[in-house]
Amino acid sequence: MPSLPLPQPDPALCAALAEDLRAARFTGQDVRAAWGEIADDAIARGLRLPAGRALEGRVDALAVLARLLILGMPQPAGLVDAALPRTRAAGLVALNLAEPAGDGIRPLALVRPQPFADESGDGEWWIASDLDEAALGGALPEDHVLGVGGASLTLAGLQLPTPARRGLDVGTGCGIQALRARRNVDAVVATDVSARALAFTRLNALLNVVDGIDVREGSMFEPVEADTFDRIASNPPFVITPRVEGVPAYEYRDGGMVGDDLVAQFVREVGAHLAPGGVAQLLGNWETRAGVDGLERVRDWVAASPVPLDSWVIERETLDPLSYAELWIRDGGTSAGSPGFARLIEAWLEDFAAREVDGVGFGYILLRRPEAGAPTLARYERIAQALGDSPLGAHLAEALAAHDRLTRLDDAGLEASVLLVAPDVSEARHHLPGSEAPSVIELRQGGGFARTIEVDPALAALVGACDGDLAVGPLLGAIAELLEVDAAALRDDLLPRVRELIFTGFLRFA
Ligand SMILES: C[S@@+](CC[C@H](N)C(=O)[O-])C[C@H]1O[C@@H](n2cnc3c(N)ncnc32)[C@H](O)[C@@H]1O
DSSP states (O other): OOOOOOOOOOOHHHHHHHHHHHTOOOOOOHHHHHHHHHHHHHHHHOOOHHHHTTTOOSSSSHHIIIIIIOOOOEEOOOOOOOHHHTTTHHHHHHSSEEEEEEEEEEEEEEEEEEEEEEEEEEEEEEEEEEHHHHHSSSSTTTTTTOOOOHHHHHHHHSOOSSSSEEHHHHHTHHHHHHHHHHTTTEEEEEEOOOHHHHHHHHHHHTTOOOOOOOOOOOSGGGTTTTEEEEEEEEOOOOOOOOOOOTTTTOOOBBBBBBOOOOHHHHHHHHGGGGEEEEEEEEEEEEEEETBOHHHHHHHHHHTTOOOOOOOOEEEEEEEEEHHHHHHHHTTTTTOOSTTTTHHHHHHHHHHHHHEEEEEEEEEEEEEEOSSSSSSSOEEEEEEOOOOOOSSSSSHHHHHHHHHHHHHOHHHHHHOOOOOOOEETTTEEOOOOOOOOSOSSEEEESSSSTEEEEEEOOOHHHHHHHHHEEHHHHHHHHHHHHHHOOOOHHHHHHHHHHHHHHHHHHHHHHH
């Protein structure tokens, strides 16, 4: 397939388009209401027919734009002129977002409303990206520029919401992480190997009137040379792909390396680009190889960084090699039963077998360059449960702040601290039938990582008493007396667990 022309980020035309989209109420909510929830959900699964049917016969601006820019369906030029009175069909063509086709206009890209919510408030962006599989009616070209997907939203939600000066988004694609970073970060450099991706990023910045995003072409950290940043966010092309003839190498998901080498390289190199106190956040895959656990391999990559780093790595799921192969072959548009599916499965399984891979982990990596001194945080954990709806970024920022405070606080200091139980914590007590004493007591968190932990009666009593009144020390004394146990032993047992409850957000400093 010949390459499509690059989007043209023309400031005046982007401003006109934004004005037109606003006037047409081209918002996620309005579009969803127009074609209904079932059709809207079907689009996410690559099925655009129900949405198209729901708008059949409608010629109002919202319907025309939804068909043209979300479903990727050609529209009559007259209707496009009426729906976009400032931009007109000619403007879309000049932006290289569409091309003339007979009496009509055929889209060359999608522009979708993308709602967001963070600590600074709610809003919506319009995000232009390449035509998806539903619009193309087939597999994606290798230089496809991805729209906002599940992984994009995960990383956007993980970004720390605290203010910072300089940010970097490696592998920016349509620019979603750079846009998200600019909510808190003064200036962002957005890099990509794809000139097409960078053109979309510039266009999306103009469309959403977001300044301070400097786009640079190049691989990994090449475009930023020796620069350092307070924040680095990357949803890198981490998908593990066999390096054999006939297996497509999609630029948007595959960095061209073997196995999980790209993520390993990123982790080893990123420290050199972090300013003191700077935080890098990325998504990644890691292989469990020859019996060496994937999370342990990530620990080794962090240890190999020439700049010592704090690390918090969370594995969200693990797939066996076959499930992994199926997932990413389907993602590329080849479904089970179609020609080539079995050959691709074989290529993936052979590739995994060559490195003795028996599982692939997916998760979040947070790395921080200490302000001064040696790293103090090395946390590698598996969290499989479903998370709440709230973005995790604030929770991560609070956990890091709690960690730093706890690092400075000895046990006497902790005993002198007054704590509060977090408002999203509830307690569940499970009793054997007829028994008065609970056999299991659980504390559950509504926000954050929605953790559930089992606690004994002493810790449950302590958490229950953390109402911002008495300090931990006196509370421990009272509980020891009540339970008729040795106070010193109780203190030694509970203080490390109180530290963990503060880090994980069950308890807070008053
Ligand atoms: C999974 S997409 C992420 C896009 C976007 N940041 C998001 O969160 O949706 C990965 C991006 O990395 C880019 N990329 C591929 N190889 C790269 C490399 N060696 N260095 C930098 N970026 C690369 C791709 O072009 C693609 O835009």
